[in-house]
Amino acid sequence: MNKLILSILFTFVLLAYVIIDIVYNDEIWDASKQLAISMQQTTPFFERLVYEFFTYIVFIPPIAAFYCFVYDNNKLNSLLYLSVVVVSVTTNEILKNIYHQARPYMIEPDIKSLKCNSDYGKPSGHSQNSMVMLILMPAILFPSLKQLQRQKVQVEFQEQFENSGNFTGYTIPNLENSDLGNSKLQDSKNVQSKCKIVMKLILIIFILLSIVMTGLSRIFLGVHSIGQVLLGWVWGLYITLMYIFIIHSSLRDYIIRQLTPKKSGLEQMNHFIPISFLMLLALLGLSIGLLKLNSLVYYDDLEMDKWIQRINECQSTNYTRVSPQILYNSCLQFTGIGAMITGLLVGAVLVQGTYEEGLFNKWKSKIPMQQQMKRILLLLLPFLFLIPFLFIASNNVIIEFTCKIVPLSFGAGFIINGVYPYLLRRFNLQIPGDFLFLYKRRSFQNDQSYDSLQKHMLSETQQNDL
Structure with a gap:
């Protein structure tokens, strides 16, 4: 449709x-x-x-x-x-x-x-x-x-067939020419179908x-x-x-x-930076506009005093109409989470990286656990710079909104798509399939191409296996 x-x-x-x-x-x-x-x-x-x-x-x-x-x-x-x-x-x-x-x-x-x-x-x-x-x-x-159950059943069937002593060197799709292959393959398909139905039902429920x-x-x-x-x-x-x-x-x-690896596609997306900031300003203006509209329309509403009283009784606090945590103040300050999308866009454009889907799991299994832990630390450590913003507190909701919520949200997005890829490249911890992948790394002085990186990592893996 x-x-x-x-x-x-x-x-x-x-x-x-x-x-x-x-x-x-x-x-x-x-x-x-x-x-x-x-x-x-x-x-x-x-x-x-x-x-x-x-x-x-x-x-x-x-x-x-x-x-x-x-x-x-x-x-x-x-x-x-x-x-x-x-x-x-x-x-x-x-x-x-x-x-x-x-x-x-x-x-x-x-x-x-x-x-x-x-x-x-x-x-x-x-x-x-x-x-x-x-x-x-x-x-x-x-x-x-x-595809999870289908792959699992195919692997189990392949192992059983190989152990039966009748292995001809062909994979599952090539077994359809033999009676044994046809019967076992049909049984496996029946099991696949039942597993998929059960799995989907459990997921839906x-x-x-x-x-x-x-x-x-x-x-x-x-x-x-x-x-x-x-x-x-x-x-x-x-x-x-x-x-x-x-x-x-x-x-x-x-x-x-x-984000194709054959070209620096993000160079064509530089216009997204001003557009993303304009969208953020529009969202900020909408939030402040609704805040002012609600305060003008409902400021004299006596019902709000009763609502605030119940909130204070529930939380053992002393909130007032202008407290950043109360009613429309609390609701509006969290609309600043839209700044996270801006941070993601700006980080992606500035990094000028690429993304080739489906390679990450293959290469992840080839790197030592120590390097995997370093990768996680490089993602988490930059967030420490956002901690001071958590302690900003003000009775003015607009100040808290613009000085706390927006920087926290924007910073989180920028760290994920900007700082993190840069740190991975800086410490030579990137692997193919990363988002965003900067394939021109400093450790390759003679040949900095994407293919050379794959060959280099493969040779290192083979040496480690030996």
């Missing part, structure tokens, strides 16, 4: 639900109130632990993406995955300022505050981001899951269960209503579908073309 038609269809469904949500907001809130009170009164201790677990499950996918970036071939998809998560988080925080709806524990005395979130509640960030993170994980972060339980956990903890959770799911599904079917393949192909 045409991408334009799909995008229109997805947007139409989203707008339809938004209208339904507005029309039936009060009815959904009343039903949610009764459900939350019932859950909090009758939930045993073990079930409470289960809810607590699923409310923190949203932290696992970003860790998995970071693992893929450091240890796996799928480095570009890892960065794209994290970028989509950043977009989802930023979108959620902007929507919260548009809806300006309190969390249930802030206005319902009968609902206990088992968590003390201090920003607005609609739509639910946990529900929205869990939808995005968990569905995109098998779609773009771990696409190799589809886990994803759906995690998404549902994350939403229910937020209702149980008193920090979201049913309507807030449902709207979070709808927005999360919209972002996910738009990215998978409309954006991902085109964006990924474009980046791959720019």
Whole structure:
């Protein structure tokens, strides 16, 4: 189906639900109130632990993406995955300022505050981001899951056939000419099919269960209503579908073309630096604009005083309207996470590196453990320079926003795509398949080509094996 038609269809469904949500907001809130009170009164201790677990499950996918970036071939998809998560988080925080709806524990005395979130509640960030993170994980972060069982069965079959004494020196595809090969190959295909079906079912059940339980956990903890959770799911599904079917393949192909090892494609992307900073300024302006708009529109609203009072009772704090952690202040300051994408872009352009997918795992296994540990340290050590920003504190939300959140986010992105590749080259620790790979290394005085690096590493590996 045409991408334009799909995008229109997805947007139409989203707008339809938004209208339904507005029309039936009060009815959904009343039903949610009764459900939350019932859950909090009758939930045993073990079930409470289960809810607590699923409310923190949203932290696992970003860790998995970071693992893929450091240890796996799928480095570009890892960065794209994290970028989509950043977009989802930023979108959620902007929507919260548009809806300006309190969390249930802030206005319902009968609902206990088992968590003390201090920003607005609609739509639910946990529900929205869990939808995005968990569905995109098998779609773009771990696409190799589809082939895992097939490869495993083929390897086991090959070993069994070789041990049978009838090995002819041919691989599995060449065995189709023999009766033994045909029968065993057919059996292996049947096993493959069953394993793939079971694996997919387990994966689908886990994803759906995690998404549902994350939403229910937020209702149980008193920090979201049913309507807030449902709207979070709808927005999360919209972002996910738009990215998978409309954006991902085109964006990924474009980046791959720019990062081919045969040319310095990033030299053609220098215009991305001013564009990325303009986007960051636009996001910053939007954040400050919404901040001022909300303060002017809701500053005299007495309801806000009641909400803040409940937050202070829950957290044992003394927040006021202007505290950076409170309501729209807390929500807006985290939209600065968009600066991370700017840091990634600027770092990639300045490094002028390349990326050839599929080589990393092959070469990673050939380097000693000591060098692998050095590579990890070179990634982690630059983050120490960001620690001082963590101690910046101010009662002015704009100062904290511009002097703390934005530098931290931009610095993290710049370290990953700029500082880290440079340090790997500087200490001669790069391997083919790195992102971004700087193949002209200092240790090769006579021949600095990409092919010579591969030959050099292969000879070193063979010597180590001897």
